[in-house]
Amino acid sequence: MFNRTTLIVLVIAVAAGLGLLASQKFFAAPAPTGPAMQTTTLLPQPRELPAFALRQSDGTPLVPGELKGHWTLVFLGFTYCPDVCPTTLTELAQAQKQWEALPESTRPRVLFVSVDPERDDPDRIGEYAHAFHRDTLAATADVPALENFARSLSLVFAKVPAAEGAPADSYTIDHSATLAVLDPQGRMAGIIQPPLQPKAIAADLAALSQASFK
Template sequence: MSANVQHTTAQKRGIYLSIAVMVLFMIAVLAGFLHKMGQPRVITDAELQLNGAIKLERPRILDEFELLADTGEVFKTSALEGRWTLVFFGFTHCPDVCPTTLATLNNFYQTLDEATRKDTDILLVSVDPQRDQPQQLHDYVRYFNPEFHGVTGEFLSLKRFANQLNVPFNKVPLEDGNYTVDHGSQVVLINPRGHYHGFFKAPLDPAKMKLTYRSMRTTYNG
């Protein structure tokens, strides 16, 4: 092989190598950018509030309680440990706020990535134990999403639990002899230690909930 041919071959190899290095570098930069884009955005407490979420300065430890799960099993304080739980107080005869909230929570839940959904529970606490038996509650919440759960219990137990989470509710008689239940519309966030971590204010917005929820998860110390 002549010297010119060898020189030309070496030049081509150098060019190919340079192109390969540049392509790999661009791929690495793009992969890093996409990875960063997929990471939760951490926002300040002020930004959380602007987006409808309040994080407690110090998560609140809950007193022991005992309720009734929609499966008929006992639901204790320890059942909230190990996962993130979004808690909403309502009842199956609720004409508007409850179905709207559960539909919104389903929309929010569907926007989460699979890994986040796996350790996120949505829990409806029925404040109408007189009418909401476990099976009825079970069917109601799973109509909105088969992964959602419900609990109820004795009125005083429900009241004590709600008071710990700053959620008011009261039974209101109607003129026809029936009754309804007025209740707070916020969605409470329980962290994996089973502590009251914060809440989302109504009206709920799935996109804002996703932003604030992912940020609070990221900044959680455990």
């Protein structure tokens, strides 16, 4: 049975999803001159992200400028996640393997953002992300900074306390499974919703990269 926190997260996630769907119907579709998408839903107009500051697994800051120059897929999760996170990163790794032949300077990237800073320090998230694919970026921050970053991408997360009588650190985290798509200017450009299709994701991001860096 869902607890109150889980229900709140689900309501927010549904509302965010409905908002995205409404915007897609209200505004004109993306220009037909762009590449056809198989699984990516592009926004009619990319939107700038507000300032943010995360910390990468190597200890360096991750600020908006760091996300420029590549198409980037952003996924929120945590290393203690029992199912969605490892499944998603495994599927994204399949797409990343198909991008390895592309020039590094224009190759699409995957950014895993841990929303569990209490347990996930930079070393841990780096080891976790790189176990799926060596090119995956990993970052985290304090909870307020993570909340602001997630909100800017229309994503949500919330801590679910441990069951009564269980160790306090056995809590879990509810979070969006949707991927945010950032363009080479670091703007929110679209979303990819589960179930994920690695081949389609690989094709979409390769096409977007080719169109952007002709």
